[in-house]
Amino acid sequence: MDLTTDILDSIVTTNAGPSSEQQSSDSKKSKSKAKSKEKFDKAMYLNWFETMFRIRKFEEKTLEAYGNQKIRGFCHVYIGQEAIAAGMLSALRTDDAVVTAYRQHGIALSRGMSSKECMAELYGKATGCVKGKGGSMHFFSAEHRFFGGNGIVGAQIPIGTGIAFAEKYRGTDKLCVTMFGDGAARQGALYEAYNMAMTWKLPVLYIVENNGYAMGTSVERTSNVVDMYKIGSSFDMPSEAVNGMDPQSVHEAIARAAEHIRAGKGPYFLEIKTYRYKGHSVSDPGNYRSKEEVKAYMEIDPVKVIEKRIIEQKIASETEIEELKDKIKLEMDEAVAFAESSPLPDASWLYTDNYVQEDYPYMKD
Ligand SMILES: Cc1ncc(C[n+]2csc(CCOP(=O)(O)OP(=O)(O)O)c2C)c(N)n1
Numbered sequence: 391m392d393l394t395t396d397i398l399d400s401i402v403t404t405n406a407g408p409s410s411e412q413q414s415s416d417s418k419k420s421k422s423k424a425k426s427k428e429k430f431d432k433a434m435y436l437n438w439f440e441t442m443f444r445i446r447k448f449e450e451k452t453l454e455a456y457g458n459q460k461i462r463g464f465c466h467v468y469i470g471q472e473a474i475a476a477g478m479l480s481a482l483r484t485d486d487a488v489v490t491a492y493r494q495h496g497i498a499l500s501r502g503m504s505s506k507e508c509m510a511e512l513y514g515k516a517t518g519c520v521k522g523k524g525g526s527m528h529f530f531s532a533e534h535r536f537f538g539g540n541g542i543v544g545a546q547i548p549i550g551t552g553i554a555f556a557e558k559y560r561g562t563d564k565l566c567v568t569m570f571g572d573g574a575a576r577q578g579a580l581y582e583a584y585n586m587a588m589t590w591k592l593p594v595l596y597i598v599e600n601n602g603y604a605m606g607t608s609v610e611r612t613s614n615v616v617d618m619y620k621i622g623s624s625f626d627m628p629s630e631a632v633n634g635m636d637p638q639s640v641h642e643a644i645a646r647a648a649e650h651i652r653a654g655k656g657p658y659f660l661e662i663k664t665y666r667y668k669g670h671s672v673s674d675p676g677n678y679r680s681k682e683e684v685k686a687y688m689e690i691d692p693v694k695v696i697e698k699r700i701i702e703q704k705i706a707s708e709t710e711i712e713e714l715k716d717k718i719k720l721e722m723d724e725a726v727a728f729a730e731s732s733p734l735p736d737a738s739w740l741y742t743d744n745y746v747q748e749d750y751p752y753m754k755d
């Protein structure tokens with residue numbers, strides 16, 4: 391067996407299904423759902439492809455602009471992980487909240503934030519989604535219910551739990567998706583947050599995007615528990631492992647989790663297995679992994695796989711796919727032109743939008 395087949399096998403066959411707690415109640419139904427490949431319509435497939443292709447092209451433009459020193463500072467791209475954003479978009483409601491870490495450009499785009507406002511933010515321009523004051527790691531949009539963009543590893547786990555608490559307190563049926571990397575799964579904050587979320591049955595969907603590495607440290611080097619979905623068992627939290635190289639699998643798992651959460655049954659945990667093709671950040675050459683490993687994952691590149699499935703299964707024609715690609719490429723050119731031509735923020739903006747109170751005492755000259 392070659393490395394790609396091994397990888398695919400390990401990604402696809404680890405679906406744990408619902409936890410024992412859930413199995414005792416309604417999970418016969420869930421389990422069979424977990425195995426079945428539901429049929430989706432053409433619009434859904436094209437939506438997945440468009441979202442993934444948009445993210446891929448956005449990130450390629452980002453790397454290009456970074457190389458030309460138009461973008462500065464920390465910058466982490468999402469190339470390889472696009473299927474997660476696409477499957478999440480189709481399975482969630484637009485009024486659900488999402489909070490994530492610093493590898494966030496793709497998630498922000500999938501929440502409906504425009505390529506223009508995101509690219510301008512990377513350029514540090516006044517027209518960016520947070521007026522050029524956040525940069526790559528700190529996108530935010532209250533309108534799109536996107537709560538960032540967090541640079542402290544694992545910090546967003548209690549934040550997302552708090553957002554879910556607020557929804558429950560207000561009596562809504564909205565949920566909060568709280569995303570983090572495999573490195574963050576080892577943070578103490580996770581254990582405190584999971585405990586509270588289960589005790590209070592909060593409407594929160596935790597997603598660990600397991601891309602195998604935290605900077606240069608592989609998952610195997612950080613713990614003897616490498617199947618991260620198992621972390622949920624100590625809280626009796628329904629937990630599953632999911633193939634993150636396929637938007638359809640991601641969609642099905644998130645839809646199943648959302649149904650459970652909206653029924654008032656409390657949190658759900660998904661370990662979504664994925665891979666990042668680039669280094670940790672733009673400055674990382676990624677020497678800690680072999681060329682063969684990267685190549686093997688390239689064979690199951692989610693953008694290419696879904697395009698192939700659409701064409702081979704005659705879901706849409708090659709012409710339709712090409713038109714979609716042209717549309718996205720134009721969108722990216724326009725986003726870059728918009729960012730280039732936008733003004734920088736005024737220096738006085740240092741003192742705005744920092745605190746809710748206008749006269750906050752620490753914000754004086
Ligand atoms: C509390 C804290 N510790 C360390 C760092 C430095 N740091 C930044 S990213 C990172 C790795 C996190 O990896 P992971 O959670 O797997 O996310 P990924 O980059 O793979 O998306 C580390 C250790 C930090 N930002 N915050």
Ligand SMILES: [Mg+2]
Pocket residue numbers: 571572573599600601602603604605
């Ligand atoms: Mg990681």
